[in-house]
Structure formats: structure tokens, C-alpha cells
Amino acid sequence: MPDEMILSLKKASLFRDLPETLLAALAEKVTTERLEPGQALFRKGDAGDALYVIDSGRVKIVSENAKGGQLVLNECGPGDAFGDMSLIDLEPRSASVIAITAAELLQLKRDDFLEVLEAEPSLALDIMRRFSARLRYNTTYIEKAIAWSQRIAEGDYSFADQIKAESEDAVSNEDKASQLLSAFFQLVQGVKGREDDLKQQLQKLTLEIDEVRRKQEFEELTSTDFYANLKAQAAKLRQQRLDNQ
Amino acid sequence: MGKIVSIHSFRGGTGKSNTTANLASQVALSGKRVGIVDTDIQSPGIHVLFGLDEKKMGKTLNDFLHGKCEIKDVALSIGEFAADSEGRAKLVGTNLWLIPSSIRGREISDVLRNGYDVNRLNEGLQTLLKVLDLDYLFIDTHPGLNEETLLSIAISDVLILILRPDQQDFQGTAVTVDIARSLDVPNLILVVNKALTRYDFDDIRRQVHEKFNAPVAGVMPLNEDLADMGSIDIFSLRYPDHPWSKALRGVAEAILAVK
Numbered sequence: 001m002p003d004e005m006i007l008s009l010k011k012a013s014l015f016r017d018l019p020e021t022l023l024a025a026l027a028e029k030v031t032t033e034r035l036e037p038g039q040a041l042f043r044k045g046d047a048g049d050a051l052y053v054i055d056s057g058r059v060k061i062v063s064e065n066a067k068g069g070q071l072v073l074n075e076c077g078p079g080d081a082f083g084d085m086s087l088i089d090l091e092p093r094s095a096s097v098i099a100i101t102a103a104e105l106l107q108l109k110r111d112d113f114l115e116v117l118e119a120e121p122s123l124a125l126d127i128m129r130r131f132s133a134r135l136r137y138n139t140t141y142i143e144k145a146i147a148w149s150q151r152i153a154e155g156d157y158s159f160a161d162q163i164k165a166e167s168e169d170a171v172s173n174e175d176k177a178s179q180l181l182s183a184f185f186q187l188v189q190g191v192k193g194r195e196d197d198l199k200q201q202l203q204k205l206t207l208e209i210d211e212v213r214r215k216q217e218f219e220e221l222t223s224t225d226f227y228a229n230l231k232a233q234a235a236k237l238r239q240q241r242l243d244n245q
Numbered sequence: 246m247g248k249i250v251s252i253h254s255f256r257g258g259t260g261k262s263n264t265t266a267n268l269a270s271q272v273a274l275s276g277k278r279v280g281i282v283d284t285d286i287q288s289p290g291i292h293v294l295f296g297l298d299e300k301k302m303g304k305t306l307n308d309f310l311h312g313k314c315e316i317k318d319v320a321l322s323i324g325e326f327a328a329d330s331e332g333r334a335k336l337v338g339t340n341l342w343l344i345p346s347s348i349r350g351r352e353i354s355d356v357l358r359n360g361y362d363v364n365r366l367n368e369g370l371q372t373l374l375k376v377l378d379l380d381y382l383f384i385d386t387h388p389g390l391n392e393e394t395l396l397s398i399a400i401s402d403v404l405i406l407i408l409r410p411d412q413q414d415f416q417g418t419a420v421t422v423d424i425a426r427s428l429d430v431p432n433l434i435l436v437v438n439k440a441l442t443r444y445d446f447d448d449i450r451r452q453v454h455e456k457f458n459a460p461v462a463g464v465m466p467l468n469e470d471l472a473d474m475g476s477i478d479i480f481s482l483r484y485p486d487h488p489w490s491k492a493l494r495g496v497a498e499a500i501l502a503v504k
Contacts, residue, residue, distance in 0.1 A: 046397045149374060204448050209456060217420045221390055222427060234399040234428045 008053045012081035013117050014130055022116075022123050029112035035059070035099035043096040049110045052080050057103025061095050077098065087113045088127070139182060148184065157192045160185065163209030194240050247374040250383050250500060251401035255417025257388040259407045260438045264493065265385040266294040267481040273341035277380040280320065280373055282306065282344040284366065284397060285387040286356045289346035293476045296329050297321070297345060305347040309369055310361045311342035316369040317376045332483030342377055347422045354452065363396045370400065381500070390424065398425055403432040403503050405462075405496070409439045410449050415456065422457050432503050436496050462499035465492040485494040
């Protein structure tokens, strides 16, 4: 059982690369929480005091408004972890978690986590490294997003294929940076598609003048006596008008 | 001193009468004294846009050409009876006159059969400029190049050629441009009308400018709303924010900018 617990804890990105001894110490504190379909694990605004890894079943992460309306942010199944930040900070839950099916979740309470942390000072350093890495990772993508935004503004979409390749690599639900990337990819595809449509619609005309015909018609029109007379008088007519005023 | 502005197109259907009525109205709205002569005696039409019918019309250009009256007796002050539609109401108080052609079938066929004295037309235009103290006299011509249109081109200070962005109009306009240059017309302005909005207007403007080596004062979109309104009003006064109206005001400004 502890081995299974260790494997489950590794699903939480916070613990992914921790040494086995530390994971074993944490696994001893893990308890199990059972949910009936439709039952809430916690609600938005509740005190955040535990990390969860889904052992079996499915849950939905929803944002609820004051009138009881629900917006499903995500669905999670076995192996998915959430709430790791609540082990460190003291923020209330930012969303509600509700069971879709009957579900079993492994729970690690903050107090238990802090107890292990006190006994094993190296755990604190490991956790800090992970947060630092995550921060650095996210910062990299924010910088990329800034650079891409500038290129979109200039009408350069050539990087879109590159984003697609990268975003397909990153599949973790927890990986917000990769979600940003995939949203960015969709944005670029959408904008580029509409722009291509417009370009196609904005057709170019190619109009040519038949110069031989032009010359012929001009000669026909100007070869009459009327025209010769008019041309001779054109200047005089204008002058006459000036004199009249 | 008053300027003669002839509005011409090589083929019919370019929206010439509508454009003329709207341009003249815009120029009149800017405070200028403006006359419009409908020399399209074979198929007169501009009077309709100003809400005129046979009863209201009185004397016509035909009467003058046949020596039955003075040209000043034909001029109708639009500003005095314009308030009968939403757009035209804005013309109340402006100095705008219309010299209409007869819409009586017999008088039209008479002109078609016997023609008329272009010199008398010329004298009439000169007199109008003087007696009405006009800043601008707009001439709405019959399409194509016949004696009357050649005369109106020859005496114009500003010639506005309206063309649609199509092959036939391009070809015909090329000949008209050559004629205008041969007759030493001092100011030649091109206006593209009825451009389909899916085309690149900047590209059309550039092509027309390059092909004819003359300034393009506006590329106006095909205006379904104008067709929908029918010929019951002056479109750019009724719908001033419409893209067509905006492009048209650009052309009016080009006319006002001619020294």
C-alpha cells in the first residue's frame, strides 16, 4: 500500500522528483476520501488545507457564481492531482470540486505535510526548487507570449507551427503555461484564418486598355469638321467666358 | 469667377446623374452658388432626385434651345422648394439652381430628330454663370461622345469622368481622356463608382491613376442602399455617414480645391 501511495503522490507535480525516502514519509500521512456522485469535495472560498490525488472516479472543477450558476473549468480522472499550492499558501479555494462519478481521492493535509517538513529540512529545499522551476518555466512562456504578440501585431504568423509542436508535447492538466500556449495557438490560427479569408476576398482587378483601338476611336472622333471647329474654338470659348465676367 | 464642371461618363449606368446631384448639393452646402444643367436631353433624369415632376417643372432647357424663353426663366431654385424630403431639407437656404430638360416625349423626340444648336447651348451656359453669379455650374451630360458632350467637355474648367471598374468603361474612358487633353481641359478628375467592396480600393485607385495619368478623386462603392432608396432623395444628404457619401464628399472637396 505505501508503494502505491508513493506512486500516487508522484502524480502531483510538486512531488514528482522527490527522493523515495521523503515520499515514503509523506505517504504515511495520506488518508482516503470517498465521494458519492454529485458530492462536493470542497467549494470555492473554503479554506484550502489539503492536496488531493484522484485514485479512482472522475471529478469536475467548477467555478460557481452567487446565483448558483456553474462553469466547468476542467474534468479530472485517476492520477490527476490538485490543491498542491494550498499546502504552502493560506489562500481559500479558487474553485469547487464536485464528483461526477463515485470517486476515491488520496488526501494529504497541510498540517501533516508541515510536520514532515519540520522533520525533514531537505524536503523544504526540494519544494522550493520545484516552485522556483515552475516560476522560471512560466516566466519563459510569458516572455514568449510577449514576443509572439509583437509578431502577430506585425502580421507575422510564421511561428504558429512551432507553437503547435510544442503545445502538443505538454499535456499535463496542471501545466498552465502549456494551456496558455495552446490557447495562443488557437488565437493565432483564428486570426490568421480570418485574415487569409479577407485577403482572398480583396480581389485585385486587372484592367487593360487596347491601345490600338484607343487610337483608332480617337482618330474617328476627331476627324470631323465639327471637332476641328470645336478645338479651334475651345480656347476662345473659355476666354470669352472670362471676358464676360 | 465661376467654373464649369462637366460630369461625364463614356457609357450609361455609371451613376452619373446621382453623382452630379450629390456633388452639386455638397458644393452648395459648403456655401457656394451652384447651378446644375441637365444637358442629357435624350434621357433626362436628374430632376427626379430633386423631387421635380412635369407639373412643378415649368420652362425647360428645350424651351430655351428653341428660342421660346430666356435661360434664366428655366432656372429653378432648389433651396426654395427642397424641404419635401429628409435629405433635400438640408438644401433649404442654399444657393442651388436646376436647369431641367423637358421630360415630354414629343419634345425629346424633336431634339432627337432635329438636334439643337450647340452654340446656343454654350451661350445659355455662359449667361447662367453671369446672371446667377455662380461659383460652379455643373453639367450633367448624356453618356458617350456626341456633339453636345464634346461641347460640354470643350468649355469645362473641370471635367469629371465617372467610370466603373470594368473593361469597357476603362477602354471608353481612355478615349475620353485623350479627347479632353486634345481640347486642353485644364482640370481632369477621375471618379470610380460602383466598385464591388470585395476589391482592393487602394489598388483600383492606383491602377486607374497609372493607366490614365490623372488624379482619382474617389473610389465609391457599389451602393445597394442608394438603389434601395430609389431616386427619391439626395443620398449623401440623407445618409451622410454611409461609405458612399464619405467617398463622394472627397470628390466634392477635390472640386472645391481646384484653383
